[in-house]
Amino acid sequence: MSISPSTSKNCPPLCADCRLRQTSAFTPVKAQEMAFIASFRTGTSTAPAGGTLIREQNPRGKLFTLYSGWAFRYKTLSDGRRQILNFLLPGDLIGLQQEFSDGAMHGIEAVTDVSLCEFPREGLWELYRQHPGLGYDITWLAAREEGMVDDNLLTAGRRNAIERIAMLLMHLYRRLERLGLAKGGSVEFPINQQHIADTLGLSLVHTNKTLRRLTQLGMHEIRNGRLFLLNPKALQRLAEYYDLPPKKVPLL
Amino acid sequence: MSISPSTSKNCPPLCADCRLRQTSAFTPVKAQEMAFIASFRTGTSTAPAGGTLIREQNPRGKLFTLYSGWAFRYKTLSDGRRQILNFLLPGDLIGLQQEFSDGAMHGIEAVTDVSLCEFPREGLWELYRQHPGLGYDITWLAAREEGMVDDNLLTAGRRNAIERIAMLLMHLYRRLERLGLAKGGSVEFPINQQHIADTLGLSLVHTNKTLRRLTQLGMHEIRNGRLFLLNPKALQRLAEYYDLPPKKVPLL
DNA sequence: CGGACATTTGACAAGCTTCAAGAGAAGTGG
DNA sequence: CCACTTCTCTTGAAGCTTGTCAAATGTCCG
Numbered sequence: 001m002s003i004s005p006s007t008s009k010n011c012p013p014l015c016a017d018c019r020l021r022q023t024s025a026f027t028p029v030k031a032q033e034m035a036f037i038a039s040f041r042t043g044t045s046t047a048p049a050g051g052t053l054i055r056e057q058n059p060r061g062k063l064f065t066l067y068s069g070w071a072f073r074y075k076t077l078s079d080g081r082r083q084i085l086n087f088l089l090p091g092d093l094i095g096l097q098q099e100f101s102d103g104a105m106h107g108i109e110a111v112t113d114v115s116l117c118e119f120p121r122e123g124l125w126e127l128y129r130q131h132p133g134l135g136y137d138i139t140w141l142a143a144r145e146e147g148m149v150d151d152n153l154l155t156a157g158r159r160n161a162i163e164r165i166a167m168l169l170m171h172l173y174r175r176l177e178r179l180g181l182a183k184g185g186s187v188e189f190p191i192n193q194q195h196i197a198d199t200l201g202l203s204l205v206h207t208n209k210t211l212r213r214l215t216q217l218g219m220h221e222i223r224n225g226r227l228f229l230l231n232p233k234a235l236q237r238l239a240e241y242y243d244l245p246p247k248k249v250p251l252l
Numbered sequence: 253m254s255i256s257p258s259t260s261k262n263c264p265p266l267c268a269d270c271r272l273r274q275t276s277a278f279t280p281v282k283a284q285e286m287a288f289i290a291s292f293r294t295g296t297s298t299a300p301a302g303g304t305l306i307r308e309q310n311p312r313g314k315l316f317t318l319y320s321g322w323a324f325r326y327k328t329l330s331d332g333r334r335q336i337l338n339f340l341l342p343g344d345l346i347g348l349q350q351e352f353s354d355g356a357m358h359g360i361e362a363v364t365d366v367s368l369c370e371f372p373r374e375g376l377w378e379l380y381r382q383h384p385g386l387g388y389d390i391t392w393l394a395a396r397e398e399g400m401v402d403d404n405l406l407t408a409g410r411r412n413a414i415e416r417i418a419m420l421l422m423h424l425y426r427r428l429e430r431l432g433l434a435k436g437g438s439v440e441f442p443i444n445q446q447h448i449a450d451t452l453g454l455s456l457v458h459t460n461k462t463l464r465r466l467t468q469l470g471m472h473e474i475r476n477g478r479l480f481l482l483n484p485k486a487l488q489r490l491a492e493y494y495d496l497p498p499k500k501v502p503l504l
Numbered sequence: 505c506g507g508a509c510a511t512t513t514g515a516c517a518a519g520c521t522t523c524a525a526g527a528g529a530a531g532t533g534g
Numbered sequence: 535c536c537a538c539t540t541c542t543c544t545t546g547a548a549g550c551t552t553g554t555c556a557a558a559t560g561t562c563c564g
Contacts, residue, residue, distance in 0.1 A: 075402065077492055081410040085402050097402075100395040106402060128384040128391075135387045136380045142391055143352040146398040150327065150337050150349075150358060153401055157408040157453030158333040161520075192542065201409030203521050208544060240329055413552075444510060455553050460512060 009068045010115045011044035018251075020067065020091050023180045026251040027137075036131055037252060043118050047110045049190075054095060056107035062118050064094040065252050069114030070190055074198070075106045083156075084199040086148045087111075087191075089175055091251050093141045099124060112190045119252070137250030144249060156201040159239075161210045164200040167239035169220055173229055178246045189227035261320045262367045263296035270503075272319065272343050275432050278503040285383055289504060292379060295370045299362045301442075306347060308359035314370050316346040317504050321366030322442055326450070327358045335408075336451040338400045339363075339443075341427055343503050345393045351376060364442045371504070389502030396501060408453040411491075413462040416452040419491035421472055425481055430498045441479035 008019060015038040020026060029037070044067070047053055053071060054061040071088040085106060088094060094108060099121060128135035155167050176187040197207040215221055219235050221228040229235065236243065260271060267290040272278060281289070296319070299305055305323060306313040323340040337358060340346060346360060351373060380387035407419050428439040449459040467473055471487050473480045481487065488495065 073402075075406045077406070077410060083406040083409040085405055096391075097395045097399055100392040101399050125388065128380075128388045132380040132384050132387060135384055135391065136377065139348075139380075139387065139391045139394055140352040142394040142398060143349045146394060146401060147349055147353050149398060149401045149405055150325075153337055153405045153408060154327045154329070154335040156405060157335040158329060194542085204543095205522075205545090206520055208542095209520095212544075446510085456510095457512090457554075458552055460510095461552095464512075 009113070010046065011067045011117050014038070015041060015117075018067075020179075020251055025178050025180065025246070025248060026091060027248040029251075030133070033131055033134055036127070036134070040119055040123060040127060041117050042120050044116060045118055046113065046115045049110055049112050051110045051114075052107065053110060053114075053116075054098065054106075054108040056105055061095050061098050061121070063096065063099070063121050063124065064116040064118055066090055066092045066094055067115045067117055070111035071108055071114055072111060072195070072199075073106050073108050082198045083201065084195065086145065086152060087172065087175075087199075090179055090181075091249070092145075093138070093252055095121070096138065096142055096145075111195070134250075134252070138252065140250050141252070152199070161200075161202055161206055162214065163239055164202065165196065165207070165210050165214060166219070166235045167241060168196060168199060169214075169227065169229065170232065170235050170239050170241040173227065173232070174241075174243065185230075185232075186226045186228040188225060189222055190225055261365070262298065263319045263369050266290070267293060267369075270319075272431075272503055277430050277432065277498070277500060278343060279389075279500040281503075282385070285386055288379070288383055288386070292371055292375060293369050294372050296368065297370055298365065298367045301362055301364050303362045303366075304359065305362060305366075305368075306350065306358075306360040308357055313347050313350050313373070315348065315351070315373050315376065316368040316370055318342055318344045318346055319367045319369055322363035323360055323366055324363060324447070324451075325358050325360050334450045335453065336447060338397065338404060339424065339427075339451075342431055342433075343501070344397075345390070345504055347373070348390065348394055348397075363447070386502075386504070390504065392502050393504070404451070413452075413454055413458055414466065415491055416454065417448065417459070417462050417466060418471070418487045419493060420448060420451060421466075421479065421481065422484070422487050422491050422493040425479065425484070426493075426495065437482075437484075438478045438480040440477060441474055442477055 012018060015034065021028075053064070056074075056076060066088050068090055071094070073085040073088065074082055075085065076082045088108070094116070097106070124138075127138075151167075151171070155164050159167060172189075173182065173187055176182055181187055193207050193211065194204055196202075196211070197204045200207065202210070211222070217231075217234075219229075219231050219238075221230060235241070264270060267286065273280075305316070308326075308328060318340050320342055323346070325337040325340065326334055327337065328334045340360070346368070349358070376390075379390075403419075403423070407416050411419060424441075425434065425439055428434055433439055445459050445463065446456055448454075448463070449456045452459065454462070463474070466487075469483075469486075471481075471483050471490075473482060487493070
């Protein structure tokens with residue numbers, strides 16, 4: 001992997017220059033709040049593909065905003081069975097649950113090289129006190145993430161293999177599209193079939209065969225690390241994925 | 253069903269008399285915050301067993317705290333397949349996601365007769381502004397609920413039928429125990445096998461056979477609407493359920 | 505007693521998992 | 535630059551867990 005510090009993949013030194021805020025995906029913030037966020041940020045960091053951002057057992061950890069790259073939250077059972085809870089894409093807040101969690105722990109792992117903005121966990125309370133609006137935003141982000149896990153639970157619990165995969169492809173494609181990361185019906189797609197299997201509660205082999213089947217049906221294609229949606233309408237129908245008007249989300 | 257307005261099942265007129273706050277399950281609040289909560293509450297209400305608190309399609313709805321009884325959040329697919337996302341027990345905040353949700357909708361249905369404290373959805377922002385501490389608490393509740401859905405996703409995605417049922421029994425028992433609702437190794441258990449099936453992503457028939465098997469193994473017994481845990485240690489082991497020191501949670 | 509609903513059982517089918525192994529693709533080092 | 539290792543993807547076969555169908559039994563309630 002090539003670490004090039006000056007690439008747009010890395011967080012800019014000034015939050016004001018944040019590439020994410022320049023997209024249409026996020027709600028604008030007041031100058032005052034913007035200044036607070038900038039001062040709240042303690043630094044930036046990166047992690048390599050496959051790296052662990054938060055260990056499943058380790059309760060401590062920082063608070064991050066994912067600036068570039070993919071990561072995922074997961075839980076494992078003692079015999080190694082792994083369940084991916086949801087994927088984290090640019091703009092997602094990472095590590096919030098640690099602050100509150102009943103103890104129910106999960107790990108976070110980078111899929112690609114990632115670049116992150118760091119915030120002090122202890123400062124969260126100050127944020128709520130000084131900028132209730134940002135506190136409100138954080139609740140929003142938490143509720144939004146819960147909504148994604150809700151969807152994944154419906155998928156794992158009640159959809160069959162074909163529907164599950166259709167769902168995941170549509171879901172990821174739409175999220176990336178909102179971030180302006182779709183180009184000509186395709187998006188970067190750095191996850192492998194094991195990730196997909198662990199997300200959907202399927203075995204690797206069955207995931208492979210089902211993906212294959214969808215490709216042969218002309219639904220999609222995955223090559224060179226990109227996902228091409230060749231028949232999004234049909235995929236949506238399969239997944240019962242109801243596309244909603246993109247709604248701007250807060251960004252910390 | 254008998255509606256007796258003066259029974260302890262119903263919300264007291266004064267929040268100060270709230271039976272829930274007198275248990276050890278919830279974090280104490282400052283007098284000031286207590287007063288705000290009392291004034292924030294717009295009233296109380298009840299719903300009969302089986303009643304719909306929030307319709308799956310209907311985005312609007314109020315904000316509630318469940319005072320007594322059981323309810324559950326769920327999603328359905330167009331052909332009727334239903335996934336229960338999590339159960340709601342006394343003290344749980346209801347309807348928060350509606351405020352923020354990306355549109356990802358879910359319904360909420362009462363299992364038993366329930367009694368609720370109502371809060372105005374529009375007032376939420378005022379709450380954050382005037383009492384950041386309560387805003388912080390709400391984020392906590394949201395994160396805690398997400399943690400439960402995380403667990404349920406791990407269960408539906410990666411545990412087999414026996415483990416799933418063991419997990420659910422332990423989970424519900426422990427939650428009720430924390431609320432002081434366990435008596436001599438048993439708790440009220442108003443849900444039926446269809447609820448269990450829909451929670452765990454299993455069919456009704458297979459749920460029945462697996463429950464039966466656990467009973468024959470001497471793990472538990474369900475009769476007269478109560479759940480008796482006869483061998484909690486073994487159930488914990490089966491489920492890989494790690495009991496954590498009970499932690500007080502906020503109550504709105 | 506009759507009707508509605510929840511639980512229970514058996515038989516059979518099917519979807520999915522596991523096991524095994526080969527083919528590609530990509531990185532490593534001599 | 536090519537052998538070697540390691541991963542990922544792919545495919546076939548066999549078996550088991552779980553789902554579906556059907557029907558009996560039990561329970562609650564008017």
